[in-house]
Amino acid sequence: MNIKRVAVLGAGAVGSYVIWGLSNNKDITLGVIASGERNERLKKRGIMINGTQYTPEVWTPEEAKNVDLLIVSLKYGSLRGALDDIQTIVGENTTVMSLMNGVDSEEIISEKIDRSHILYSFIKVASQGKEDGYHFDPETTVGIYFGELEEPYESERVKAVNDIFENTGLHWIITDDIQAEIWGKFRLNVCNNLPQAILGAGVGCYEDSEHMSAIREGLRREVEAVAKAKGIDLSKINAKSGRGSAVKASARYSTLQDIDAGRHTEIDMFSGAMMRMGKELGIATPYNEYTYHMIKALEEKNDGVFQYQGGNDRVSWSK
Numbered sequence: 001m002n003i004k005r006v007a008v009l010g011a012g013a014v015g016s017y018v019i020w021g022l023s024n025n026k027d028i029t030l031g032v033i034a035s036g037e038r039n040e041r042l043k044k045r046g047i048m049i050n051g052t053q054y055t056p057e058v059w060t061p062e063e064a065k066n067v068d069l070l071i072v073s074l075k076y077g078s079l080r081g082a083l084d085d086i087q088t089i090v091g092e093n094t095t096v097m098s099l100m101n102g103v104d105s106e107e108i109i110s111e112k113i114d115r116s117h118i119l120y121s122f123i124k125v126a127s128q129g130k131e132d133g134y135h136f137d138p139e140t141t142v143g144i145y146f147g148e149l150e151e152p153y154e155s156e157r158v159k160a161v162n163d164i165f166e167n168t169g170l171h172w173i174i175t176d177d178i179q180a181e182i183w184g185k186f187r188l189n190v191c192n193n194l195p196q197a198i199l200g201a202g203v204g205c206y207e208d209s210e211h212m213s214a215i216r217e218g219l220r221r222e223v224e225a226v227a228k229a230k231g232i233d234l235s236k237i238n239a240k241s242g243r244g245s246a247v248k249a250s251a252r253y254s255t256l257q258d259i260d261a262g263r264h265t266e267i268d269m270f271s272g273a274m275m276r277m278g279k280e281l282g283i284a285t286p287y288n289e290y291t292y293h294m295i296k297a298l299e300e301k302n303d304g305v306f307q308y309q310g311g312n313d314r315v316s317w318s319k
């Protein structure tokens, strides 16, 4: 198998990391998928990445039909709306990798395409969109994890993806435990992104407050119970992760960044998915339920739902 045409769906913070790296591979044609106004904007302005302008090809879903590799890096809220585009793009020989956080983007994508197209993956990067484009540190980026769910782990498509990443500057890890790795990242996001997003403080809060630590542990127990019931063995990840990755106490993960910027978050992908899976498996998820509703309410607050000043005030009733 030889990968010659690669499309990126979602040319944002994560997509930029892929575009930055694969632009160095002169043996492939790289395109970003966009329709309408987004297509025109990307053609006109390209994408600013770490201070440099990148101008990959810009393809409509029809123009990208049957690419060899489709990399999906959308936010959770955009995924369902893009499923028809994914269906249009994916041909008989297309491999699809979703770098999205969470544990169910592959499941959602396979509502429209056969699951056999999907090579399971995720990414560890801290990339941020700012006024002058996207920024990340290529050196400290852990990179893209991918692998087959079952043997043969060294499949033709794993080798082909490995080959196009060579000498690009991208970092990547091929693993025989991709599902457990995805769940390890999910656990990290659910336990660390969410309580700090409610408190509005850097991740040092988990070391400095027994209360924040207790909430994080409550979420962790629920993720681990759901993972166990699904047959996901997180012990291998626990053994590998040691003390975890070093991070500044002031760090604000993506959920808090979304709240800070007044955007809607990906809470449906985190606690929303936990509540759904808990219900399916008969496992109570009270920490996630509370977290889900609090973060939805913070989104409402950002949307201006609770502005009671001046003429907007009224009598309301409490019991």
Ligand SMILES: NC(=O)C1=CN([C@@H]2O[C@H](COP(=O)(O)OP(=O)(O)OC[C@H]3O[C@@H](n4cnc5c(N)ncnc54)[C@H](OP(=O)(O)O)[C@@H]3O)[C@@H](O)[C@H]2O)C=CC1
Pocket: 009, 010, 011, 012, 013, 014, 015, 033, 034, 035, 038, 073, 074, 075, 076, 078, 081, 082, 099, 100, 101, 102, 123, 124, 125, 126, 127, 128, 129, 254, 266
């Ligand atoms: N940022 C990070 O460091 C990390 C993010 N992740 C995960 O990766 C995923 C992507 O996050 P991130 O890159 O930060 O998000 P961004 O919002 O930066 O990027 C999403 C991109 O998708 C584009 N888009 C939305 N809808 C469509 C569509 N229908 N067709 C084509 N393009 C579309 C948006 O375009 P436009 O701007 O024009 O609306 C935007 O450029 C999330 O699941 C996130 O949790 C995982 C690890 C780290």
Ligand SMILES: CC(C)(CO)C(=O)C(=O)O
Pocket: 101, 123, 124, 125, 126, 188, 189, 193, 252, 253, 254, 255
């Ligand atoms: C924790 C981190 C930075 C890891 O990539 C992330 O996924 C996020 O901020 O949501």
